[in-house]
Amino acid sequence: MTTLGTATAAPGELAVGRLTVGEARDGSEVALPVAVINGAHDGKTLYVQAVSDGDELNGVGVLQRLIPQLDPETLSGQILVTGIVNVHGFHVAEHRNPIDDTKMNRAYPGDANGTSSERIAAATFEAATRADLILDLHQGSTSRMIDETRVRCGHRHRLHRECLELAKVFGCGYILDQKGPDGQLARTAPDEGIPTVDPELGGSVGWDEESIRVGVRGVKNVLAHYGFVEGDVEVEPQTRATxxxxxxxxxxxxxxxxxxxxxxxxxxxxxxxxxxxxxxxxxxxxxxxxxxxxxxxxxxxxxxxxxxxxxxxxxxxx
CATH class of the missing domain: 2.40.50.100 (RNA polymerase II/Efflux pump adaptor protein, barrel-sandwich hybrid domain)
Structure with missing residues (x-):
């Protein structure tokens, strides 16, 4: 059995549930939507999350399109998913967490006894560090931006080569290979030995269908290349900026x-x-x-x- 929050799936099953991260101002539970896809066959574990910035919706668009296409019976390994990380920002279409005015992707690895953002970061970091690979789906907020994948660990990091390979497999066509700010998941998780990248799926207000398609294709590339599903991926050259x-x-x-x-x-x-x-x-x-x-x-x-x-x-x- 594989469990994330209240989602529990046996081999060959998919389950959805909620991951509790605290209480709202009226005392009601605050919980993030999560999913577990537990493959019928042994394999690696992939962690995917979206909307750590509350107005960046293309990532959840990717999950909405992708997850119904996955068949746990033919999957090797497991996929752990947090569909909406910054749930407070998502509710009001704001970039930052309005409870503590924090940019969520600066709060990792978090603090289980800290602020709202630190507690959310701690809960999702615990889930992420159960994985062998991590995809943190973003977009350019309300700016216009090319589809790109960001490698944030820094060129001298011991996992730089693995993170760069993951970015190439995702295959947006462009890679920003530059050490990120403190508190980013894609910078923090490699310190735990887990290759992690930050696909920035264009920029828009609301949904950008082309960038969502790029993201779906990218996750499918990762699933095939790392043996979660059958299929071959031709890793094409990427344009990199450092x-x-x-x-x-x-x-x-x-x-x-x-x-x-x-x-x-x-x-x-x-x-x-x-x-x-x-x-x-x-x-x-x-x-x-x-x-x-x-x-x-x-x-x-x-x-x-x-x-x-x-x-x-x-x-x-x-």
Missing amino acids: GFEQYGAPAGGLVAFHADLGDDVARGDPLFDVTDAFGTVKSTVTADSEGILWRTRRLPQVATGEYVCSVGTDIDEV
Whole structure:
């Protein structure tokens, strides 16, 4: 039998349930939706989670599409799933956990006796560290972003090669290979010996169907490559960035981009103009380095200093 929260599945079964993480302000139980897919055959364990940032919905879209397609009778090993990590943020469509104003993916490994976010992180980290592989499904919040997979352990980490291989197998086409901030699951779990990546499935408000399809395909690639299901995966070369430059607005107004997501840019190329309401250019921002336009804001209006876009730099192919 395999259990996660109240979900218990015998070999060859799928079960759903809830993982208790505390109580709400009215004293009612707060619990995360979880699932266990227990394969009929022996094999590895995969842990998958989504929505650790409450407005990043493409990951749960992946799970909604994928899990009904999985047959425990033909599966080798086990899949443990937390469908919605930041349940408080999810309920109000906010990025951070509104109970303690915390970005959940900065709270790992958590604290079972800590704040709301720390307790959620501790509960999901305990589940994640039962696995051999971890996928933490994200997206670019409300920004526009290419589909990419992030390797966050750092180049010198003993598991860097394994994490990079997992990112290549997932196969978004782009990899950001850069050490992440403290408290990220994809940075913390490799310290426990578990290859972990953070697929960033585009960016949108609500669902982005193409990015969800990329995510479903990516999880299926992982299941096949690591022997959970039968099938072969051709691991294709990925475009990797090991640097990331962010650009803000030097003036207030409306942004007009010179390049689109995924476009190559050279040092000195114009990235965007800031215009007034009547189309007069107030300022033009150029690229500091050669790279790829990786992420942009969704809405055009900006104040001075507000985030506008990011360029992935130090590009190679892996």
